[in-house]
Structure formats: C-alpha cells, structure tokens
Amino acid sequence: MKFTLSWLKTHLDTDASLDAIAETLSAIGLEVESIADRGASLAPFRIARVIEATQHPNADRLRVCRVDPGDGTEVSVVCGAPNARTGMRAVFAPPGSFVPGTGITLKVGEIRGVPSAGMLVSERELGLGDSHDGIIDLPDDAPVGTPYARWAGLDDPVIEIGVTPNRGDAFAVRGVARDLAAAGLGTLKPWAPPPIAAAGASSIAWQNAYPEACPWVLGRTVRGVRNGESPDWLKRRLESVGLRPINALVDITNFFTLDLGRPLHVFDVGKIAGDALTLRRGAGESFRGLHGRDVTATADDCVIADAAGAQSLAGIVGGEATGCDETTRDVFIECALFDRVRIALTGQRTGIHSDARQRFERGIDFALLPAALDAATAMVIELCGGAASEITEAGAKPDWHRTATMRFERLASFGHSTITPDRAADILDRLGFAGVARDAASITVAVPSWRNDIAAADLPGGSALDQHGGLAAATAEAARLGARTIEPEVDLIEEVLRIDGLDRIEPVSLPGAAPVPSASLTPRQARTVRARRVLAARGMAECVTFSFLDRATAGRFGATPATLALKNPIAADLDQMRPTPLATIALAAARNAARGHGDIALFEIGPAYRDVSPDGQDLVAAGLRAGRTPLSWVEPARPADLWDAKADAIAVLGELGVPLDAVTVTADAPAHYHPGRSGTLRQGPKTRLGWFGALHPSLCAALDLPEGSVAFELDLGAIADPKRRRKAAPSLPQFQPLRRDFAFIADATVTAEAVLRAAKGAERTLIANVALFDRYAGEKLPEGKVSLAVAVTLQPRETSLTDAEIEAVSAKIVAAVAKATGATLRG
DSSP states (O other), X not given: OEEEHHHHHTTEEOOOOHHHHHHHHXXXXXXXXXXXXXXXXXXXXXXXXXXXXXXXXXXXXXXXXXXXXXXXXXXXEEEXXXXXXXXXXXXXXXXXXXXXXXXXXXXXXXXXXXXXXXXXXXXXXXXXXXXXXSOOOBOTTSOTTSBHHHHTTOOOOEEEXXXXXXXXXXXXXXXXXXXXXXXXXXXXXXOOOOOOOOOSOOSSEEEESOTTTOSEEEEEEEESOXXXXXXXXXXXXXXXXXXXXXXXXXHHXXXXXXXXSOOOEEEEGGGOSSSEEXXXXXXXXXXXXXXXXXXXXXXXXXXXXXXXXXXXXXXXXXXXXXXXXXXXXXXXXXXXXXXXXXXXXXXXXXXXXXXXXXHHTTOOOTTOHHHHHHHHHHHHHHHHOOEEOOOEEEEXXXXXXXXXXXXXXXXXXXXXXXXXXXXXXXXXXXTTXXXXXXXXXXXXXXXXXXXXXXXXXXXXTTTHHXXXXXXXHHHHXXXXXXXXXXXXXXXXXXXXXXXXXXXXXXXXXXXXXXXXXXXXXXXXXXXXXXXXXXXXXXXXXXXXXXXXXXXXXXXXXXXXXXXGBOSSOSSTTOOEEOSOXXXXXXXXXXXXXXXXXXXXEEEEEEEEESOSSTTOEEEEEEEEEESBOOOOSSSOOOXXXXXXXXXXXXXXXXXXXXXXXXXXXXXXXXXXXXXXXEEEXXXXXXEEEEEEEEEOHHHHXXXXXXXXXXXXXXXXXXXXXXXXXXXXXXXXXXXXXXXXEEEEEEETTSOHHHHHHHHHTSOTTTEEEEEEEEEEOSXXXXXXXXXXXXXXXXXXXXXXXXXXXXXXXXXXXXHHHHHHHOOEEOO
C-alpha cells in the first residue's frame, strides 16, 4: 500500500515529522517497507531568473548566463543548452549540489576562460525524466528563489507499508490515518460526502441473479459529462503511487480505491446494450478486459452483463467494450459489495491481480457503499460536469453489526501488558469501537463496519469455509462456535497491544536449546526398538499384519468379546480384533508353509486387545518358529523346539534390562500352547512377563501349521523400566576362580531351576555362577527320580581358598539344595 505524506494529511491533522510517522506505523503493525523522498535529494535546487544570456566568447555552442538565484546575489553560469535565453525562469543548482542524473557534485570553476558558479539543469539531470534537449523552462510566474521541489510538488514523500491479509481497512489512506490518530499522532479529520441533488431515475437498473456472490449493489447514472484529463493534483497523487492517469472518470474511481479503500467502476452508458446490468454467473463467454487481455468467465465466476453478454469480471477487472473515453457523455457508476471468498477463488483461477481484487478479497467496509457512491458522484460532477440520477440498487444491506468483549485480566495475562483499563478503552474508542458496556472486569464494544477481521465468525459470509471448503455441517458449526468464543477477545487484545506499540511488548526469550538434543523416543519406545533389533539379529523376519482376523481363529488364541467385534469390517473374515499378535503371524506362517516355505521364523511387535477400555490394549512381542533351523557348518539342521522359543524370549528380556536371575518359569501357559511343553515366564510371584513353548497340536492342525511349531509372547508393558543406577568401577578379582561339580538325585517333579536357585543362595559372597550341565533319568536310578548335575563357580576375593574352606562351602551347597528341594548328593 502506497500513499504520499500530503495525501495522508488530507485525513490526518498532524504536525508529526516524517520520521515519527514512519516509526509509529511500524510500531502499530503497519510496517514501513520504503520511503521515497524526492524532495530531500532536490532540496538544493532553486527557481532562478536568467538576467542575461550572451554568446560565449570562446565557444560557439556555449552561452554565458547571468543568473539571479533569488538570494540577492548574481552568479555567472556557463550553459550549453540551446534554449537558454534572457528573462527565462529555470532551475539553478548552486556549487556543492549533488546532481542525481549525472552523479556529480558541482564545484566553482572556469569553462573556456569564463567563470561558472553553478548549473542550470534539465529534467534528466534532476532524474525526473529523459528530456535533455534543454534546461527546464518554467512559467514566467514561477517564484524566484523558491525551492523547485516545493513549487513542483516533488517534496511529497511516498510511503509504502506492508499490510497483513486481515487488514482490509489498511488498504485505504483513511484507514491508515485512523490508526495513526488512535496511536496519538494527530486527529482524524471528519469526513462526509457532499449532498447530491439527484433528479430522475437511473437510465440503467440493476438485476441480481447471483446474490451469493454479490449481496448488495448500488449504482447511478450521471448524464452530460465531459470526460478529459484529470486536474494536476489528481494526476500527481495517482502518479506518486505508481498509477498511470487515464482520464478523469477512470482516475476518480482509482482515487477512491486508494483513498477510502472502496473500489468503484464506471460504465459508458452509450455502450451498454439494454437498460439493465445483471449480476450473474459466467456462462463460458469471453471478453477483452481493461488490462488488455481476454477473460473467460466460468460458472463459478460472477460477471456483470448487459443484453449483449458479460462486460465485466465482477470485483476484479472491467471490460474494454464499455470503458469510458473522451466520447463518453453519460456514465453509470457501480458500487458493489462482493463475497471475498468468491473474489479470491476467481482471482486465483484467472491470475488477474488488480487493486479492486486486492481489497475485495480482504474485505471492505460494509456500510460505506452509499457514502462512497455520493462522494464519487460529487467528484464526477465537479471535474466532468453532468447531472446525477437517483440511486438504483439490488439486494439488501447486510447486517454487519456485532459486538466483542475483552477481559482486562486477559489483556494482562495473555498479552503480558500493563495497560490500564482506561487506556485500553480509550484506544478502542479512537479506533472506532464504540463502548456498549463496561465494568471492573471487562469491556464490550460495537465493532465498526470497516473492521471485518474482528469477530469475523458473526459476519455475513463468516461461514464461507463450509460453503467452499467442503466441510461437514457439524464440523463447520463446531468451528464457528469455537471462533465465536475465542476470536473476538483475542482480536481486541491485539488491537490494544499494537496501538500501544508492538515495540513496547516485553520480549521473552525462547528456552535455550540444550547442547545435547533430547531423545526423540520415550524409554518405552526405545525399548520396543531394541526388542525388534534383538529378534532380527536372531534370524527372525518381522511382520506387520492386520490387528483383526476372523472370530473363529481369534477364539483359538484367547477370548473374543462381542465388544471387540468390528461393526463394519473390510472383509467378512476380518471381523474381530486379535487377542494377540501371535494369531495373525500364525496365519502368515501357515500361508508361507502352504507355498513351500516350511522353515519359518517370524515375529511382530504390536497390539493385543482385551477390551474396549483405554487400558484394554497391550503391546506384545510375539514370535513363531516352524520347520528346521537354518543350515550351518557349526551344527547340523534340526527341528525347532521349545528351547528355541524360550531362548528368543530370554534374549529379549535380557536386552530390556530384566534381571534374568529373577525370572522363573511355571507350567501354566495358555490353552493354545502344548500343556506339557510350554511355560510361563514370571518376575516374582505376581508379574507375568509372557509365555513360550510348542503350539498345541490341535491348533497346528486347524491352521495347517507344521507340527511342532513353537512360539513365544512377551507383554512389553509388564516389563518395568530399568532403574537408573550410577555405574561403579568393574570388579576385577585378583584371584583365580575354581569350579566344583555336584550331582543331586531328586524327585522327577523337582525343577532344575529350584536346584540352581538353592545352590546359588548357599554362599552368595563366594558363588559367582551355577549352571546345569546334565539331567539323567533311567537305569541305576529309582523310579520317579532324576539326576541333576550342576557346576558351581567359586570366586575368592580376599585370599585364596584353603581345602577346608572349599569343603565348608561345598557342604553349605549340599545342605541348601537338600533343604529347598529334598534332593540328596549322588554317590
């Protein structure tokens, strides 16, 4: 958004300097992107009178001029311009001036023996144009001694600001002036359009067949106009912001687009077919736009059409066929309110960028239409003459009225501000938010018509997202309710903070980044990764299967409550959530075996479902082996057995930090395991870690799994997180260990684990390890008895053990095993 300082002051009564205005604009959120001040660079140049211009005595193409610069002195200037003459008014550059068009700084000197103290300049030398045929020739009434930039209107700085997409009101010079006045940088001048003496009905009437795109439109005819060039003040204002003056009628509409943020359009009545203009959907027709290119309107676009067809892409670009030129005698002024979402979509589709589109798609003042139409009509009559008709309209003025409430406590807590309630209320009032109610805790204000970014959910078209974005009605309504609850107060807080000065908000640093980044995985997530790696390293292939399967198969692995049945399964045989991942990898193993891949080692880490409660889902690591072990030169291939499944489970537990000495095995595995060839892994009497063993023969037969298939399941959620302990220095005894072997005769029902645990607990300070190396049952042993042989490793730490000490420890081991299991030492 560009505007000049003098243009701004037509709406803002202020004595503030340019620097103060620029600083305040950035502080209130209208960031200044550039300031072009040509007057500063042209400050040394003055209007001067050439007292006498004579031929240079030593050069045919040079003239010697006696110049009056207006300060009571007379200087000699050697000039090469052919139009230099006695009595003319010109622009004089004194010594020391920097000439922008040439890049040189003037000095006093001599040219061909004649003194020259300054320069008479051309437009190109001032950087104002390309003309260099002669020096600038000013009118005879140009005041001598006056700064040329001031006289020519070039001392008016051009300010360019960046406007955020929500601030449609800031795309108007008056809107910018209003913000500056609210910030205390002057007073907003009152503005009201002059009265219009309207006579007779408009020769063009409105018809609206597309009210969704244009809810309200006004217009009137001005008859008997004389179109021509705009006055200098209007041309200078448009040129200063980069617009090319075209003719008075068009320039007036461009002026109000920038001045009030109110796009307008003028039609040449003599070029309109019929006596009505219709707002309707496009029908695929094409027309040449005022931007010089053809426009094709689709059914999603809004056009303004006469009896001959589309003549304008509504709100974006007018048509060349009905444009105004020097032959125009009657003009129809259009002033409409367009739906900003539809304008944005049409603009994106066509790729046309215009000042009108820029303002319509950001939202314009709902209530400004009648006043803007009167103001434009008055300027047309003033500059072009003519007589105005009555206003014709279609549609109805939208109900834009809405309120917003701000709690003072939220201004302090959310905005981190110390602004007092009175100061906050005053800021809102100066921005045009009229107070409705106020108490000690909050203030309620009426939102002005030009601020459609405040409490936007309550505006007509505030639900445009569900119309154009394909949202479900319930979702759109929930979004609207949320916006109505949160948005208005936050909007008011933002207004108060920015007018008080964004630079006054206390900066708060973000938390400092740690030199070592935090872990991307939680401890339990990392544990899952480690379990996956261990199983893969043991030669097992990972599966990722569905978490559902047919109910009959699921029932073979656990309970199948009706609450875990799928109401809308993707297939009839995938209607039940699985009780364990083992169920789905068993089906995968069966499919592999049916296709000739009988040697299988699969695992999956995934959910197992018990019920529909939040805690009714467990994370389980399950694995299955079938067929024979892989071929190897180390040992011959053999059928996979339950010890392979146990080894897989123990490897995972060890990797996850479970103390293996505390893990016990009980013979109470679920029914899908072989009752005599399976076990339950426990840590203590209460914590069940999982199961392992051979799968039940009936299950293998039902699923076509190879007979003797083995599996394991571990509940990763039951494994406690390892305790963080400070690592101590490793213990490195200086004495050699020694081994003693013991063979015990025990009942066949006694587990080897019980013998090992009893032996290790006999003398904990000396016994480093106990391992089973033989189990024997048969001849030479009584019925129902087994022989369990264990190797005990003794590790002395203080001194070497004597024979007597070794015998004493051996006696303790025998006694401890006998007491715990009833076993006796084998002779």
